[in-house]
Amino acid sequence: MQGSSESKSNFFERLPVIAILCLLIFIIFARTGESMHGQLTQLGAYVWDDYFVLRSEINDPSCDPNINVQQRLDELEAQATGSSDDFDLFDEGFDRDAARTSLENQVRQCIQEHALVDQLKAKVTPSLELFSSVEHKFSEISIFSTDKQQILLLTLLFMAAAVATLQRHHIGFRPMVSRLDFKVSLSLQLIANTALAASAWKFRFNMMDSQIQSSNPELVTGMVVGTTVLALLSLKDLFSIPKDAPTGGTLGRALLSVPLYTMVMLPFAFIVIINQGNLAGLSLYFSAFFDQSGTYMDVALYLWCGMLLKQTQVGERIFSLFTPWRLPPEILAFVAIAVMALPTAYTGASSIIILAMGAVVYRELRKVGTRRQLALAATAMSGSSGIVLKPCLIVIIVSILNKEVVTDDLFYWGVRVFLLTALVFFIYAMIVRKDPLRIASINEALPVSLSRARPILPYVVIFLLVTLAYFWVLDARLDQFSAPVILPVIIFWIIVFERSLSKDEPLYDEPERINTLPGALTKSMNDASIHIGGMLMLMSTFMIMTSLGGKTVAATFLYDIDNPYLIMGALMLMFVLIGMFMESMAAVGLVSLAIAPIAYQQGIDPVHFWMTCLVALELGYLSPPVALSHIFTRQVVGEEEALAASQEGDNFYYRHERLLLPLMVMGTTLILVGFGPLLYGING
Secondary structure, eight states: OHHHHHHHHHHHHHHHHHHHHHHHHHHHHHHHHHHHHHHHHHHHHHHSTTHHHHTSOOOOOSSOTTOOHHHHHHHHHHHHHHTOOTTOTTOOOOOHHHHHHHHHHHHHHHHHHHHHHHHHHHHOOHHHHHHHHHHHHHHHHHHHHHHTHHHHHHHHHHHHHHHHHHTTOOOOSSOOOSHHHHHHHHHHHHHHHHHHHHHHHHHHHHHHHSSSOOSOHHHHHHHHHHHHHHHHHHHHHHTOOOTTOOSOOOHHHHHHTSOHHHHHHHHHHIIIIIISOOTTHHHHHHGGGGGGHHHHHHHHHHHHHHHHHHTSSHHHHHHHTTGGGOOOHHHHHHHHHHHHHHHHHHHSSHHHHHHHHHHHHHHHHHHTTOOHHHHHHHHHHTTTGGGGSTTOHHHHHHHHHOTTOOHHHHHHHHHHHHHHHHHHHHHHHHHHOOSOOOOOOHHHHHHHHHHHHGGGHHHHHHHHHHHHHHHHHHOOOOSTTTHHHHHHHHHHHHHHIIIIIOOSOOSSOOTTOOSSHHHHHHHHHHHHHHHHHHHHHHHHHHHHHHHHHHHHOOOGGGGGOOOHHHHHHHHHHHHHHHHHHSOHHHHHHHHHHHTHHHHHHTTOOHHHHHHHHHHHHHHHHTSTTTOHHHHHHHHHHOHHHHHHHHTOOSSHHHHSHHHHHHHHHHHHHHHHHHHHHHHTTTTO
């Protein structure tokens, strides 16, 4: 009986994960369906003449080809005679010959229309009907996914948030350990979720009482259900604290275990509900998250890509090319940051790549003797330089929200900013290095690297085959728009190859990597559900800050500054401060709304503005007191490694290198990007 109850419990715990998997697969299928529908219509037109007519319902003409012309003439003549007026000076009588000619022409045209319809119906074969029905289904799915995009995101958000709540895995400074940690963290989560739920209920009541029809009542109802479920789950967790949790702890450490979304939600709930007296306002600001539903569904797909990638050996295989050269730790850290830039660009944000590949980067650096502080610094920075490269999602969001810039220009200068960041890191790595700059000889290292390159070739072949299949079959190229849909398919086939076809031995055992195909896919989906819930809940809560911040952040003081250097300095400071406390997408929204228009009016070039902003935001993510990049790094490497690193170092710099080196690199890059173009007169 106990085993039966446990299996039922496990099933109900897995049920949201299964639902999230089905939802993500549907999103991929629906977006692929757009391209598939276009290709099917072209194929139909190639196979069948008049396919665009035949694919639709063919209606019979409304006219009668068998009309009695003589009888109809008599009727028309009777009507004309009966309606004549003795005082009508212009009545010339009924012209029977002209009417006959007109009727005969109408009958002739009607016969032709009926003949054409009969010809078209004769062309409608069972195979055409089957093909057309399939094509229509793809069209309906695409239209449905577009029309219901907000509902799909809402469902994904709250299901994944429920998983993260049940697993107690929301994003925070440290995990809950002691009983005091659990009590404080879960109590505050309950208060935050209850406040949001009460606000959603009030929002719905106001909508029902209002005479104005809501544009999306399903969204409001979904928010009520989702927030209420989260509040109930928080209440359940509060009364199910693990019995083996140790006693003791301090209030300060307990507060650090409170999820970041709760820390953000509580003060804004106080401002909106208590201070402003607007109970419905909190959920109204929260609902702004769904205005960019397509973008945030891309985030979910990228997170799934990251967790799938975590189940592969791609990272180890690439790093294995460099280990034979016995590079100094600082040089290998530079290589890691350069190599990780590309997956960062394709997974959308630095946080995603840290969650996906951070453990691999840290472990590979530690394997060659890299000190823990430097390894943590490189891991935290592993995604910072790639956010300006094509096809990064953040850059696309910038171009969507700001018509003054286009992605081509941003990516063009993004490559140069990336190279500058890499150069600055290399220079600092040379300055702070401890060991002599000696590497293995070419004769010794090159053959080993070449032999280790052979196992990488199948990964390249899989990448090319999938991308070429999308191009040839669906006419879809791997770019910033299709990457969220194509990348999961590519990584899926890489996992299939590794588990079913590859004969190469794993480089080493990874505890979280499952050796069977079903196990790897299940593990990746479990991890993705947790991270999607934590990340989207954090992003949606930060949207409250964006909505309120757009009204409260005052950048009008820039109008009083005439010096472009002072304007840029003020902008850089504001960007860094925003990055310290806000997630990247919400930060971009806030900057676009409250700061960018004023900067443009003051003569700051839009491309220069956004390149500076993106670098400054990354500096903010690496800066205390929040330092999101370091939070994600600590999460993937583990508490033990982070604590061990804090006890290393023989002077101030090396004891705090994980913080200081990223700040030095990104700070220097920011100064060069912000002030450098002004020296060349880009902003006039």
